[in-house]
Amino acid sequence: MTDLVQKEHLNFYQDKQGHKGIWAWLLSTDHKRIGLMYLYSIMIFFLVAVTLGFLMRLELIKPGKQFMEPETYNKLFTLHGVIMIFLFIIPGIPAIFGNFVLPLVLGAKDVAFPRLNLFSYYLYVLGALFALSTLVIGDGAADTGWTFYAPYSVKTGTNVSLSVLAAFILGFSSILTGLNFLTTIHRMRAPGMTWFKMPLFAWSTYATAWIQVLATPIIGITLLMIIAERFFGIGLFDPALGGDPVLYQHLFWIYSHPAVYIMILPGMGIISEIIPVFSRRRIYGYNAIAYSSLAIAFIGYFVWGHHMFTSGMSGPARIVFSLLTFLVAIPSAIKVFNWIATMYKGAIDLQPPMLFAMGFIFLFTIGGLTGLVLGALATDIHLHDTYFVVAHFHFVMFGGTGFAFIAALHYWFPKIYGKMYNIRRATTAFWIMITGFMLLYFPMFIAGFRGMPRRYYNLLPRFQIENFISTVGSWILITGLLLMIINLFIGARKGKKADKNPWKGLTLEWQTDSPPSLENFDEIPTVKEAPYNYKS
Template sequence: MTTTTLPNYLEDKQGKKGLMVWLTTHDHKRIGLMYLAALSVFFIVGVLIGILMRLELLNPGKDIVDPQTYNSLFTLHGVIMIFLFVIPGIPAVFGNIALPLIIGARDVAFPKLNLFSWYLYMFGAMLALGTLLVGDGPPDTGWTFYAPYSVKTGTNVTMAVFAAFILGFSSILTGLNFIVTIHRMRCPGMSWFKMPLFAWALYATSWIQLLATPVVGITLLMIAVERMLGIGLFDPALGGDPVLYQHLFWIYSHPAVYIMILPGMGVISEIIPTFSQRRIFGYKAIAYSSLAIAFIGYFVWGHHMFTSGMSGPARVIFSILTFLVAIPSAIKVFNWLATMYNGSIDMKPPMLYAMGFIFLFLIGGLTGLVNGALAADIHIHDTYFVVGHFHYVMFGGTGFAFFAAMHYWFPKIWGKMYSIKHATRAFWVLFTGFNILYFPMLVVGIMGMPRRYYDYLPQFHLPNEISTVGSWITVLGLVYMIVVLIQGMRKGEKAERNPWHGLTLDWQTDSPPTLENFEEIPTVTEGPYEYK
């Protein structure tokens, strides 16, 4: 292929000026970057709130905030991190940027709808943050908005659930767009099983977004209506059933857990073969296991409610189904390890983050099984063990996969390279801080410390101190990483088209690509990982 003379997508203004170049764009790469900008801001807000919470927990008793403020802090931390960062996360940013590139398309199927999704996302995000500023204070229900408390509290819950409703709608439209894109826009020769695994992961994710999100949409709408009209859909005093709310909430929110992790697994499935220069082991097994996780993920929601009142047989069935999800997840992990075996492994930052992902996801996944076991769950339900578990999966899993993707596609996005040396160091700081921050939570949870309290008994002091120190190291790592990346973006050396020697189509076009991605639509003849 010859070098193109067309300007790249960062420079091609198409006759527009200033911010309008971005705010009216239909280009998937720009929309992806707009998501990245917004997500980074919300992520930093979420981290700051997390730091405040950890500071409060440094010592028993009151350190810096009172109990009511703490309730609002953990609610906002959850809402921001889950609805604004982790759920949209990888699909909205890297799905948008990379999906058309890796399947050899010029854009997604519905570019205008794609921009509309971004505006919906921003509108929902503004509403969510707006709960801080207007009304009777930010919600204090936890991110799950459990009834009947969420119906009775005087705080600004209505606005927060409406925000979540809008964000869900944005997520549905992104999923719809990706499904149609994958069905209709693969380049000539790219059959389903010649498609890169990131596309498979996004495909499975999109189906969950599409089929699960409306349930939470209608549920949250019911909460909002209940608060506004004073009716009793979930209020036992008026004949409603609060456990039904929990069911409806988790019918969406458990599949949503796989909306969070599947795209991350897709990213890892791209990085491992590239940095091992080896054909992926068990391509079909990885592709099918994404679909299997998406499918089984629908039927496990009850494991969030083992202690809320459910019949014995129902609990046993939900527990067994929960264990089943571990199988496709383990299939992926073993296939990644088998891919690395005998490969020429290159420990560049994306690969480090990918391996960090495997390690942390392993801990997160196995502790998940402990939660899914009926007898153990009675003991650890609503303790810090659960908090530790889901931070290992969401931050250690999805978060690290997000960072891996950021380091992997960085040269493609900006056409420049960050400092490999400093990015490697930042990884180690972050990885160390992460474990110091979250591992003590698992321990203190087993000791019996409940979650969602601003205070704790004196015997839990030491692990909490360690954890708070870990939060400082984690932030140091994050700041280090962000500084390295921003430096690379501004002053980095020019990156070549294919710095990692990858074989997928995204690496066969310019860095950064032009608005049309490819001069001519490529034709593929073999699978995406045929390393010789």
């Protein structure tokens, strides 16, 4: 009996379940340990891809070749894309915070299938090793762009098969994670937590998981077809042999457009958690935010054609895809309005998570609105394949998801480590990062609008100013990023001990200890009220 009592007071770091040393991590089926293993792996790959981006920016500092062959540049932007998309931003929030936080906010002991969860992690690692091995094996990393467009991807001598196989394995990992979360949300909510008493992070994870499950198989089979093409040369996507390269683009974007909602929806869920807590107000329009997640997931499935306005599509098809693209902006806007309305007359506390969340709203709004410029037919013809697209994408993905990810890191950090980072340093890092961000990506809108094409290692002299500012911005952004990481690293090791609810949050994860025990709650809580019930 005394044994049991003692066990309850161990946190999940101390409770090794009978494993020794590193095995307590590698063999653990605990969702918190798996979430942290994802966190550390993903951060490493993220830094690799940041380095690649840094090098590309350096090459583009002024016209002419600086230090990189054109082929090298092609490989770098492909690997930068593959790592950022498949290794960082798609798994990022779901695999790290979905794993660590989702069972906590639901009041559950673990996810529905803990062993499957660990298996997904190892699939992720395997896929990552495949993706990185392309660097050193054979003819080097793929040079096709992360989209692997046929027929070039079938013909190039670089390691496309290995990269594609990596994406396939990572997709499988993503499907299994999604499947796990769907079942967890359906079956493991705490007693009394009805669907509409569920925190909004869980709602967005739920919508995301459906996209993961329903869209990923399409890319899986498409990538397998690319591999088969490379081995047998049938000409499935080669017009010379009766195939259709546009069909490849369709298949690719049938997955990859919904995939951008896999990337952004969990970020939106995090913002919906943070805004009410630091405004001390009940969230405005809970139902609208919950439903808009589902609406984004649903409509997001039918807009893929807008990637191919210039690839050869019938007029009516283009008009329909353009209209649907405008429709998908509505639920995103609903969320933004609701967040702002929540902050209105709130007692806003500008702690680092809130700063990053507000940074998200600012950057995501710019990214989202420029998305409409690209979704409109006439303007897209002008802006297609220019730096405008690059800028838009980085505003929504880095400014959106990236900032949400960092906000989440700062928000749940005391829960994960039981310690607190240095608030002032985190705030400084935020201001450096957002300054660097604007300098890095905003000039790309202008350069793109003035006709600078993307994916070239060189630039015309008339785009020099924009590119120089952009490159300097990349240095500032990376400085802020490093400061933030160092701050969190020091915080995790030597930070002051954190209270179990430092932000005065009302969701279930703040009711348990920091760090939580192995089974999360001493007693499974019963939910009576809707979340975010701040009496204001």
